[in-house]
Amino acid sequence: METQHSPRRRLTRGIRLATAGAGILALALTGCAGQGTSGDGDNGDGGDGKITLTFWNGFTGPDGPALEKVIEDFNASQDGVEVKAEIMPWDTLYQKVLTAVAGNDGPDIIAMSAARMPQFAKQGMFLPVDDYYEDAANDSGALAEAAINASVFDGVNYGVPVNYTPMMMYYNKDLFEAAGLDPEAPPTTWDEFAAMVPKLTVDENGDGKPEQYATALGDHETVPVFPALLWGTGGGVVSDDGTTSMLGDDASLDALNFWVDLVKNQKASPIGLSGADADKLFLTGKAATEIVGPWMTTGFEDAGLNFGIAPPPAGPTSDAVLADVVSMGLPAGTDDATKAAAYEFFAYWNSAEGQTTWADGSGFPPNRADVADKVTASPYPAIFGDAAVASRAKILLAGVAAGGTITETIFWPSLQKALNGDGTVDTIFPAASEQVQAELDK
Template identity: 55%
Template sequence: MRDMHRRRTGRAIAVAAGLSLTLAACAGQGSGGNDDDPSAAGDGQPTELVLWHGLTGPDGPAVQQIIDDFNASQDEIVVQPNVMPWDVLYQKVLTSLSSDDGPQVVAMSASNVPQYASKGALAPLDDFFSSDSYMDTSVLPAAAKEAAVFDGTTYGVPLNIAPMMLYWNKDLFAEAGLDPEKPPATWDEFAQMAEKLTVDSNGDGKPEQYALALGDKATVPIWQMLLWGNGGGVVSDDARTATLDSPESLEALEFWVEQVRDKGVSPIGLSGADADKLFQTGKAAMEIVGPWMTTGFDEAGLNYGLAAPPAGPEAQVTLADVVTFTVNAKASEAQQEAAKTFFAYWNSVESQQTWADGSGFPPTRTDIPAEDLENKYSAIFGDPDLLGISKVYLAGVPSSGTITDSIFYPALQRVLNNDGDLTEVFTQASADAQAAIDQG
C-alpha cells in the first residue's frame, strides 16, 4: 500500500514539476488573471494557493500538518492557509470568490456547493475524477464524491467525510439507574431514557442536567437529519420538491418538538458550540455530533460511548457531513492544476493516515485498513455499516443556504418558542422552501 502511495505521490509531484512549463506561459497571472498579482508563479517562483477553511477545532493541527508536509515535499507549489470560523467564512466567501484577489481554494460543506456553482463562482473538477492523472479516485467514498455534484458537474474534491454518531455519558447513565453500556436504539427508547436523564431538582423548569444537547441554530443539520428517521425530510432526494409539510416530516417534528419544548430534554436556542460545551461539561447526557469532538471530550475526561443515532419509526439513518475542496473559477489554469495536485496529495494514503490519526475522522479513502490507523475513533466513524446508513443533506440544491438558515431554522425556533402552530408554521416553511428551489 505504501508503494502504491509512493507511485501516486510521484505522479502528483510530477504534475507539480510539469507545471513549470505551464507557469512560464502564465507568468504574472494572479488569482483572477491579474498581471500584477505575484501569487501566480513566474520567473521560477512557486505557484501560491491561498486556501480558506474553517477547521478551527481539535482537527485543525492535522490539517496544518498535511499542508506543511505538502509544502515541504516539493518546491513548485505553496499552499497558504487562511483559517477562520465557518460562519465567518460563509459570510465572506461569495464576495471573495467574485474578487480578482480572492482565495484560489475554499473548503466548504458540500451542501453549500450548489449555491456557489450555480453562480459560476466555482471551477469544474470533472477531470480530476475522469482519469488517473492525479490519483485513483475509485478509492474515494461514493457519498463523498457525489456530494459535490451539481447539475451533472463535479465541483469538489473530498476533504473529509464525517458520519454523525450518538455520544452518551456513561457515568450520567449509571447515576440515572440506566445501563451505561446501552444507549437508546430507537426514538421510543430515547424518550423513555430522557425522562430519567433530565434532572430538574427544584422544579423551576430549568434542568440542572439535560438528557440531550441539541443545537437549533449555527450547527450541523441534526434536526433535519431526524426527519429522515420517519421517512420525511426537508427536500426530496431528487432536490426538486420541498417536503417539510409531508405527514412524515410533520410527525417527526411533532415528536422532537415535544421532547425539547414540552419535556425539556434539551435547552432551546443552542448553537453547535453551545451543545458541545453542554455535553463536555457533563450537563447533558447525550449529543449527536461528528468525530471532531472526540479529542475535546477526551481532554475533558468524559467517560462516554459512541453509537449510531437512535432509529426512527421508518429508518435508521445518520447525517454524513462532507467538507469538500473547491476551486475559485477565477483561478488561473496554473493555479487550478496546482490545486488538483494538492488535492491528490491530501487524499494520498500517508496524508489520510495523518488526517485520521490526528483528527479521529475516518480516512477519505476506502482502502486503508482499520489496523493501520492509530486513532481508534477513525475506525469507529469509518465503520462500513455506519457509512452505509449515512446520507448527505440537501445535496444538489442551489438554495440550500437559504432553505437552512432563512427558512428551516427560523421556523423551528418559532415553534420551539410557542410562536405559532407547528403544522401551520412548517407548511408555510415548505412553501417558502419550494419557492427557493424553483428560483434556483
C-alpha cells in the same frame, strides 16, 4: 474544526452572508482566481519557481493541526507547489471573500461544506472539476463515492473532498449510570431514547429549568441534526431528487411533532441552542447525549468526560444517519497553472499517505477505505468509518442550490416558532413547506 460543528456550524452564518452578496462574491472569486496570493509574482512564483497556493478553510479546532501536517508533508514532497493554509472562523472566511474584490487578494483554494457548494455553483462562482476525476493518475476510484458526489450540482462536480463523516451519538456514561441506566447500553431507537428522557433530564428544585438535560440538540447555527431527524419517519425537508418540498408531508410532521414535544414539553434539551452551545452543554456534563462529529472528541477527552460513541437512535421507519462532507473548490476563472498545482495538492490530500496522516491526526474516517488498516494512532476513524454506519449515512439537501436558504431562512425559524409555542407544528410547517417549494421552483 472548532466547536460549531466546526465548519458547518459557523458556515451556516457565512452562507447567509454569501447569499446576501452573491453577485459581489462571484466577482470577488473570479477577480482573485489564479493570483497565487503570495503577492510575490505571477502565478504565485516567489522567484524560486514555485506556485504558491493560499488555502482558506475553517479548521480552527483540534483537527486544524492534522490538516496543517498533511499540508506540511505535501510541501516537503515536491518542489513545484507550496500550499499555505489560512485558517479562520467560517464567518470570518466568508466576510473576507466578500471583500476580496477590493484588494484582489482572495484564496486559490477554498473549503466549504459540500452541501453548500450548489448555492455558489449556480451563481458561476466555482470552477467545474470533473476533469480532476477523469484523470486516472489522481486515483479517485479509491474515494468514497458519497464523498465525491456530495459536491455535484446539475450534473457537474465542483469540489474534491477534504473529509466525509457520519454524525454519531456521544453519551456520558457517568450520567447514564447516575440515572440508573446501563452505561453500556445507549438508546438505539427513538422510543428507547424517549423512555430515558425522564431519567436523564434532571430538575432538582422543580423550577422548570433543569440542571441536566437528556440531550443537547441545536435549533440554529449548527450541524443540521434536527432537519435530518425527519428521515426517521420517512419524511424530509425536500425529496431525494431535490425538486419537491416535504415539510408539509404527514411523515415529516410526525417526526417534527415527536421531537418538538420531547424538547418543548419534556425538556429533553434546552430551547435556543446554537451548535457551540450544544457542544458546551455536553462538554460540561450538563447533557447526557449529543449527536455530532469526530472533531469534538479531543475536546471531550480533554474535559475528562467518560463517554461512549454509538450510532444515533433509529426512527420508526428509517435508520438514516446524517453525514457531511467538506470539499475543496477553485474560484471560477482560475488559470491553468494554478489549477494544475491545486490538482496536485488535491491528489496528495486524498492519497493513501495523506489520508492516513489526516485520519490519525483528526479522528475523521479516511476518505478511502483501503487505508483503514493503516490508521492506528486513533480509534475514532474506525468508529466513525464503520461500514454499518456508513451504509446508513445520507447528506442533507445534497445538490440543492437553495439548500442554505431553506435551512437558514425557513427551517430554523419555523422550528424555533414551534419550540417557543408560537404556533403548532401542524400549522407552521405546511406553511413553511410552501416557502421551501417556492425556493426550489426559482
